Amino acid sequence: MDYETIIGLEIHAELSTESKIFCSCSTEFGADVNTHTCPVCTGMPGVLPVLNKKAVEYAIMAGLAMNCNITRYGKQDRKNYFYPDLPKGYQISQYDLPICYGGYMEIEADGQQKKIGITRIHIEEDAGKLIHDDFLGVSLVDYNRAGVPLIEIVTEPDVRSAGEAKAFLEKVKSILEYTGVSDCKMQEGSLRCDINLSVRPMGQKELGTRTEIKNINSFSAAVRAIEFERSRQIGLISAGKEVALATLRWDDENGIGYEMRSKEEAHDYRYFPEPDLAPVVIDDGWIEKIKNSLPELPDARKERYVSDFGLPEYDAAFITASRKLADYFEKAVELGAPPKIASNWIMGDISRLLKDRGLEDIPFAPEYLVKTTDLIEKGVVSTTAAKRIVAELFDGEKDPEQIAKEAGLIQVSDESELALLVKQVIDENPKAVAEVRAGKEKAMGFLIGQAMRVSKGSANPRIISRLVRKMLGL
Amino acid sequence: MAFASSLDQIGPLAKTVEDCALILKHIAGHDEMDSTSANAEIPNYTAALGRGIAGMRIGVPKQYLENGIQPEIKKAVLDAVKVYEDLGAACEECSLPLVEYALYAYYLISSAEASSNLARYDGVKYGFRADNFGDLRDMYLKTRSQGFGEEVKRRIMLGTFALSSGYYDAYYKRSRLVSGLISDEFSARFSKYDALLTPTTPTTAFRFGEKADPISMYMGDVCTVAVNIAGLPAISIPAGFDGAGKPIGIQLIADRFEEEKLLRLAYSYEKVAGFENARPELSDVKGGLQWTTRQS
Numbered sequence: 213m214d215y216e217t218i219i220g221l222e223i224h225a226e227l228s229t230e231s232k233i234f235c236s237c238s239t240e241f242g243a244d245v246n247t248h249t250c251p252v253c254t255g256m257p258g259v260l261p262v263l264n265k266k267a268v269e270y271a272i273m274a275g276l277a278m279n280c281n282i283t284r285y286g287k288q289d290r291k292n293y294f295y296p297d298l299p300k301g302y303q304i305s306q307y308d309l310p311i312c313y314g315g316y317m318e319i320e321a322d323g324q325q326k327k328i329g330i331t332r333i334h335i336e337e338d339a340g341k342l343i344h345d346d347f348l349g350v351s352l353v354d355y356n357r358a359g360v361p362l363i364e365i366v367t368e369p370d371v372r373s374a375g376e377a378k379a380f381l382e383k384v385k386s387i388l389e390y391t392g393v394s395d396c397k398m399q400e401g402s403l404r405c406d407i408n409l410s411v412r413p414m415g416q417k418e419l420g421t422r423t424e425i426k427n428i429n430s431f432s433a434a435v436r437a438i439e440f441e442r443s444r445q446i447g448l449i450s451a452g453k454e455v456a457l458a459t460l461r462w463d464d465e466n467g468i469g470y471e472m473r474s475k476e477e478a479h480d481y482r483y484f485p486e487p488d489l490a491p492v493v494i495d496d497g498w499i500e501k502i503k504n505s506l507p508e509l510p511d512a513r514k515e516r517y518v519s520d521f522g523l524p525e526y527d528a529a530f531i532t533a534s535r536k537l538a539d540y541f542e543k544a545v546e547l548g549a550p551p552k553i554a555s556n557w558i559m560g561d562i563s564r565l566l567k568d569r570g571l572e573d574i575p576f577a578p579e580y581l582v583k584t585t586d587l588i589e590k591g592v593v594s595t596t597a598a599k600r601i602v603a604e605l606f607d608g609e610k611d612p613e614q615i616a617k618e619a620g621l622i623q624v625s626d627e628s629e630l631a632l633l634v635k636q637v638i639d640e641n642p643k644a645v646a647e648v649r650a651g652k653e654k655a656m657g658f659l660i661g662q663a664m665r666v667s668k669g670s671a672n673p674r675i676i677s678r679l680v681r682k683m684l685g686l
Numbered sequence: 687m688a689f690a691s692s693l694d695q696i697g698p699l700a701k702t703v704e705d706c707a708l709i710l711k712h713i714a715g716h717d718e719m720d721s722t723s724a725n726a727e728i729p730n731y732t733a734a735l736g737r738g739i740a741g742m743r744i745g746v747p748k749q750y751l752e753n754g755i756q757p758e759i760k761k762a763v764l765d766a767v768k769v770y771e772d773l774g775a776a777c778e779e780c781s782l783p784l785v786e787y788a789l790y791a792y793y794l795i796s797s798a799e800a801s802s803n804l805a806r807y808d809g810v811k812y813g814f815r816a817d818n819f820g821d822l823r824d825m826y827l828k829t830r831s832q833g834f835g836e837e838v839k840r841r842i843m844l845g846t847f848a849l850s851s852g853y854y855d856a857y858y859k860r861s862r863l864v865s866g867l868i869s870d871e872f873s874a875r876f877s878k879y880d881a882l883l884t885p886t887t888p889t890t891a892f893r894f895g896e897k898a899d900p901i902s903m904y905m906g907d908v909c910t911v912a913v914n915i916a917g918l919p920a921i922s923i924p925a926g927f928d929g930a931g932k933p934i935g936i937q938l939i940a941d942r943f944e945e946e947k948l949l950r951l952a953y954s955y956e957k958v959a960g961f962e963n964a965r966p967e968l969s970d971v972k973g974g975l976q977w978t979t980r981q982s
């Protein structure tokens with residue numbers, strides 16, 4: 213029997229505000245434990261939260277970029293539960309009046325365009341972090357992250373496959389980066405996702421029992437978790453068993469989801485309106501102002517790259533998926549790099565090196581890439597040599613020509629110097645010369661190769677080729 | 687420390703109306719650390735005190751003078767009506783039929799909010815933590831069972847129940863709706879009256895430990911909770927003593943941001959009644975201490 217997979221996603225993104233959502237503590241990542249804390253974010257008795265306006269602005273921005281309606285009257289609610297990383301014993305979130313609702317995003321997956329509905333986007337505060345010390349046998353808490361603003365994006369159950377989920381997550385990441393709403397650093401936990409999944413026999417109307425999978429820390433983990441859970445549920449149903457309503461914790465290392473809570477243990481969060489905060493009132497003027505400040509979004513940029521720069525669709529999609537790459541590309545083109553050449557470098561060597569080194573940002577300015585491609589253009593270095601230059605630029609910004617000189621990568625284009633070299637090769641290889649005269653192109657290649665070898669790769673192969681033909685009177 | 691955030695409100699406790707106005711002038715207004723504080727202009731409360739009350743209209747809601755009110759307290763309210771009429775104010779009986787529900791709404795909302803506000807006393811970060819516990823859950827259970835007193839535990843349980851799924855609509859949400867209706871009812875009265883005059887408490891002070899059952903304790907708040915529920919300003923002023931020499935208070939309630947009217951009304955009454963300097967005297971009687979009145 214064929215089964216249909218029904219998936220809904222909940223994405224948490226940390227907002228790029230300077231300060232926390234209800235106090236003025238810094239949101240900087242990686243500080244010493246409990247140094248970015250104050251009485252408000254550690255839930256001391258007698259303190260009150262004050263909402264960070266920028267957090268609301270970012271939520272509105274995300275909502276507008278994802279085609280949502282923006283509420284004119286929002287409120288915040290308490291989600292009550294006990295856990296040591298939650299200093300107040302409740303999280304301030306939004307229950308029934310979120311900032312944004314009723315949106316959608318277009319994705320392209322498995323060669324098809326598709327709309328994924330967005331139920332809502334709300335703001336909430338992050339919790340602290342537990343650090344388990346097995347040596348001392350204790351658990352410690354770092355509250356630096358407590359009170360960092362988040363948005364939670366909840367989708368309709370419109371996603372049907374791991375591929376669609378991945379495409380959607382990538383699109384969300386790219387939009388949040390473009391708008392500057394979140395820096396989306398997965399390894400710092402600033403983008404996380406939960407998956408709700410159920411299966412049903414193809415054609416069946418009613419939904420199957422769903423499970424929720426938590427602790428998804430990368431897009432590839434989302435794909436693996438979806439595939440795991442889909443097969444697990446199909447396996448149960450095929451064996452005549454029932455899928456139980458549960459929350460699973462994804463263990464990506466072992467590729468297994470473990471049950472965290474069953475239905476019986478499900479939390480009752482006792483939501484109620486946060487009485488310490490006034491309602492969030494949003495007027496048309498504010499929304500309009502935010503709308504006007506929205507940058508060009510990935511889809512629009514992609515179209516422009518195709519129409520204005522003549523980039524192939526694939527290149528344009530690849531580069532615009534990341535605002536950082538797209539900004540870099542555009543700057544390089546502005547500085548004179550031919551668009552297709554710039555996109556080849558960014559999609560090829562640069563992307564590979566970023567991945568190898570685990571970097572998010574290209575560590576050298578676009579000027580250096582443009583100077584490198586100029587060197588190829590002018591015949592100063594070969595494309596192979598340029599690859600070495602780019603690799604060295606990853607170790608630090610340095611003039612590409614200087615790198616080429618120091619590494620002996622400059623092509624010798626001085627004809628009188630090269631003529632001597634070619635003459636030597638012709639004299640030393642009478643057999644190959646004879647074959648060339650007899651019309652064997654392969655032997656021509658051999659001679660050029662010999663000349664390159666003698667020059668230790670520094671000769672300009674085009675000039676060598678011309679000189680060989682000239683000397684042999686061809 | 688927060689008890690019921692949406693109802694908690696600080697206010698001055700002073701010996702005279704003038705002192706009260708002086709303090710209020712300094713504590714009123716917007717606090718940038720409290721987003722629920724109104725960003726409204728602060729009147730010069732003390733300057734308004736002597737302006738008199740001729741022509742002001744006072745409503746006396748009959749529900750506050752009905753069953754359960756100690757007769758001496760009812761008399762104090764009616765005496766105050768005479769004082770105000772002599773000063774040129776117009777007084778008349780009015781009705782607030784929904785006000786009897788205020789107490790129930792108040793105890794549900796305040797217990798619900800308290801159950802959440804007191805969650806932070808969990809033994810993790812500060813305050814009391816029980817000795818000898820097993821896992822995390824056990825630490826929570828022992829710490830909170832040992833750390834809180836009976837009345838606090840009762841309210842946490844009541845509030846947790848009122849917020850639970852399946853009961854939220856029937857208790858918490860309904861209490862909020864009732865609050866809105868009570869607030870509307872008060873607003874309607876304020877289109878006609880500058881202030882409402884009521885007792886502050888249904889009885890004078892009872893002896894420590896005299897009331898064991900929590901409901902009768904909660905009933906002691908019956909005259910003051912509607913003000914919290916409706917989000918209104920009120921002032922309680924000394925209005926004499928009962929037969930046992932225990933002090934009686936009367937309460938004036940005004941519309942939002944009308945503290946100035948309250949202070950003027952209270953000041954005018956105080957100048958005539960003169961109870962601000964009355965002190966009861968402690969004397970030994972059979973069965974314990976008894977208050978007696980001494981005019982100083």
Ligand SMILES: [Zn+2]
Nearest residue numbers: 235237250253
């Ligand atoms: Zn803080």
